[in-house]
Amino acid sequence: MPVTESYDRQVPLVAVVDGNDLNRKQVANALISFYRVVQYSDADQALNGLRKEAPEVALVDDQTPGGGGYHLVRAMRWDRGLATVPVILTSSQDERSVAAMVKGCGANVLLSKPYRRSKLIITVSKLLNRQVEESWAKLPPRPRAALNDTISVFNSISDAIDNGEGVDYRLVNDACTPLVEAIENNEFKSILGGVRDHDNYTFAHSLKIATLLSLFGKIIGLKYHDQLLLAGGGLLHDVGKMTIPHEILNKPGRLLADEFEVMKRHVPATLAVLEVNDSIPKGAIIIAAQHHEKLDGTGYPKGLKGRELNELARMSSIVDVFGALTDRRAYKPPMPAEQALGIMTDQMSAYLDQNLLKMFKSMMLDAVQDV
Ligand SMILES: [Fe+2]
Ligand SMILES: [Fe+2]
The missing domain is CATH 1.10.3210.10 (Hypothetical protein af1432)
Structure with a gap:
């Protein structure tokens, strides 16, 4: 069924930032049935793109070229339009060794690679729900x-x-x-x-x-x-x-x-x-x-x-x-x-x-x- 523009805007946007083409495409493919997905292979390029349309959730790989994932997340936290966007940082490093870096840059969740497709979807979904549930306070x-x-x-x-x-x-x-x-x-x-x-x-x-x-x-x-x-x-x-x-x-x-x-x-x-x-x-x-x-x-x-x-x-x-x-x-x-x-x-x-x-x-x- 063709989707209208107004419908498109209602479907949450998820940004996938990863320099590894294969990884990035796999992640995007897993998410595409549920969300709109925008992909970036470079951190600087990603920051510019995210500023144009802030996603509801961003997945950022720590090894992304163009300054790296931590740098990108830190820059997002200083940007008024992106400061509150929930970020999932993906990393192949040992969980304990990157925990402080994840916290320090302001990412919300660490997803250690390799992870299951279902875990990816559940993690994204939980962050989206958190945003919606926070909006109920008003x-x-x-x-x-x-x-x-x-x-x-x-x-x-x-x-x-x-x-x-x-x-x-x-x-x-x-x-x-x-x-x-x-x-x-x-x-x-x-x-x-x-x-x-x-x-x-x-x-x-x-x-x-x-x-x-x-x-x-x-x-x-x-x-x-x-x-x-x-x-x-x-x-x-x-x-x-x-x-x-x-x-x-x-x-x-x-x-x-x-x-x-x-x-x-x-x-x-x-x-x-x-x-x-x-x-x-x-x-x-x-x-x-x-x-x-x-x-x-x-x-x-x-x-x-x-x-x-x-x-x-x-x-x-x-x-x-x-x-x-x-x-x-x-x-x-x-x-x-x-x-x-x-x-x-x-x-x-x-x-x-x-x-x-x-x-x-x-x-x-x-x-x-x-x-
Ligand atoms: Fe029902
Ligand atoms: Fe039913």
Whole structure:
């Protein structure tokens, strides 16, 4: 799919500075599916280029010709436009022997070579997230608390999954409380805006679904307690995606049939995490279990249809489809809300509840643009 200029600007820019052509190209190739990448083989040349367009993250090799990596990072720290750009310094030297140099020049992280591709991507992603999360400090108290509390509970769930533990639903409820309060006070746009550029896709998508699902609940007249349940269920609905390989989860373009089978496993994986504890409310389990089911029975994992799908399942599949269409991914621009709603009405009438969709549509057109 061709990308527009405005979309291009939304994708984070990562600069790769390395005099070794082979290394630099390998690193650039690993990052190109997720980010815009600019390459430099010389430190002086890099400083000029970075001044023209500051990247969101820079990877600098310590052996770069033209003064070396340390010199470049130090120069960046003295430059007003580049002083706060997170820098990953790459080096083949022994970690202990370069630690003082890394700190002294002002780099944020040392990545010792050789490193795995996944480690590179995780390191870049963490630095990007740090920037986005720091920007939340400027938001009003409720949206700020909603973002900070949900990311911290999401990170704790990620640790729990790694350790084979379950989810403590009290923490999810607590984290969703400022979210529902922000919705009550019409401040939810700050949450959607605040999470839009977060680089943890599963978190960004889940918080968006939590927000829109809870807002949907308010619009159809549900009480606070049910709105809170919709927010909690939305936040948890895809946590099993944390177990899906990065390459499949973030694959640019269409998944092959066998890759799609792997992707579908995120539903039982989510349920396995949620069912470790019996404290997870039934409604949240339904949202997780049935958000990919379709009214005509062509959904997954069970192929449920018609009356087998209750209101909660129908609402969550509408919100999830809308979320997926309007999410920004490295390989596709976000679809405008009106276009997504048009497709959902014209092409998905066999499997989305059209009455609920009408309500959702007017809610989105009234309340939210370009989410
Ligand atoms: Fe899902
Ligand atoms: Fe989802």
